[in-house]
Amino acid sequence: MTYSLAQLEAYLDEDLDAGMMSNIEDTLREDTQLLQSLSTILSQRESGVHSVGSVWRRASITCPSRETIADSLLGILSDDHNDYIHFHINEVGCRLCQAHLDDLTAQQDVNQEMSSSRRKRYFESTAGYLKK
Amino acid sequence: MANQAEKLLVQRIRDGQEEAWQELIRQFEGRLFAYVHRRIADRAACEDIVQEAFMGFVNSLPNFDENRPLESFLFSICSNKLTDHLRRNGRRPAIPMSTTEDSQGHRSFTGPGRAASTLFRSQERKNSEVAALEEAIREQTLHWQSTGKWEKLKCIELIMVCGMANRAVADQLNIPQTQVANYKFEFVNRVRDRVKAQSVSADIFPELTDQSDQSDQKSDA
Numbered sequence: 001m002t003y004s005l006a007q008l009e010a011y012l013d014e015d016l017d018a019g020m021m022s023n024i025e026d027t028l029r030e031d032t033q034l035l036q037s038l039s040t041i042l043s044q045r046e047s048g049v050h051s052v053g054s055v056w057r058r059a060s061i062t063c064p065s066r067e068t069i070a071d072s073l074l075g076i077l078s079d080d081h082n083d084y085i086h087f088h089i090n091e092v093g094c095r096l097c098q099a100h101l102d103d104l105t106a107q108q109d110v111n112q113e114m115s116s117s118r119r120k121r122y123f124e125s126t127a128g129y130l131k132k
Numbered sequence: 133m134a135n136q137a138e139k140l141l142v143q144r145i146r147d148g149q150e151e152a153w154q155e156l157i158r159q160f161e162g163r164l165f166a167y168v169h170r171r172i173a174d175r176a177a178c179e180d181i182v183q184e185a186f187m188g189f190v191n192s193l194p195n196f197d198e199n200r201p202l203e204s205f206l207f208s209i210c211s212n213k214l215t216d217h218l219r220r221n222g223r224r225p226a227i228p229m230s231t232t233e234d235s236q237g238h239r240s241f242t243g244p245g246r247a248a249s250t251l252f253r254s255q256e257r258k259n260s261e262v263a264a265l266e267e268a269i270r271e272q273t274l275h276w277q278s279t280g281k282w283e284k285l286k287c288i289e290l291i292m293v294c295g296m297a298n299r300a301v302a303d304q305l306n307i308p309q310t311q312v313a314n315y316k317f318e319f320v321n322r323v324r325d326r327v328k329a330q331s332v333s334a335d336i337f338p339e340l341t342d343q344s345d346q347s348d349q350k351s352d353a
Binding site (some may be wrong): 004005006007010012013014015018021025028029035038039042043046048049050051052053055056057059060061062066080081083084087088091092093095096098099100101102103106107115118119121122123125126127129130131 | 145146147148149150153154157158161162163164165166167169170171179182183186187190191204207211214215218223224225227228229255258261262265266269270273277280282285286289290292293294295296304323336337338339340
């Protein structure tokens, strides 16, 4: 399988759709050419080379806001706008927007108790490091 | 750019207010957990990674630029912690940087298709180039969103963000390949002009100088 430069850049940023991330990881175990390609991209980045796709992705330029994703879940956007949100999340595979969608969906039907015990644990294990 | 509420929240955390820290965790833990959980099925491992991300944020507070959006900063820390976890577990191999040496022993990081003029610019210069490109893309995509040009937006996102070829984009969106070439031509020209208007050379962005699709485009763009 061949991957586009944009996909490999997204892989390096842990921004690619999870299924594609796993595919690349599997391929990397046997394909030294792919490792070399990723290595070259990293080196180019170090030298300051920019691609349109990486700038677009890193700045979340077309990511809908969390509120818009929530509106999409509620079904209150126009059909065209809603269709675009689905495209961005599912076809482009935007990881950040997928995370928002998963979280919002979970909030709708999940067990708030589990979530609140998680928050409590994060807080208790880190609050001691705040400035006193 | 961070909003005022975020700046205030960060300031309160810097002051050591525990309720502010609790508020930040409440706001962001769910989305960070979901981001990690797409890659790791084990919920306990996901929770540990998110916890490490919050710890990383606390440790970086003294140097955190409060003008930076909080969410993107938290996601970037979380992404690094996730990558570390995957490397430790052998899922994600470490990628070395490739270097080459010329006959004088100078090391460079050039690769195929990249002009030497793109290299070795100051960090400040590189940041301003990225900002100019980001602004140009944002203006164009916002214009398409506000005018309901969703097909154009989808087309260019598939080409630029996913790296798909024109033919594959045409198949996916069920539009003629010439239409794809027209959209791309329009996008590249407008973004290039906006970048140039900010006194940045478009030559440093290879995709804005690649004219290979122009033979496909029609005059009705």
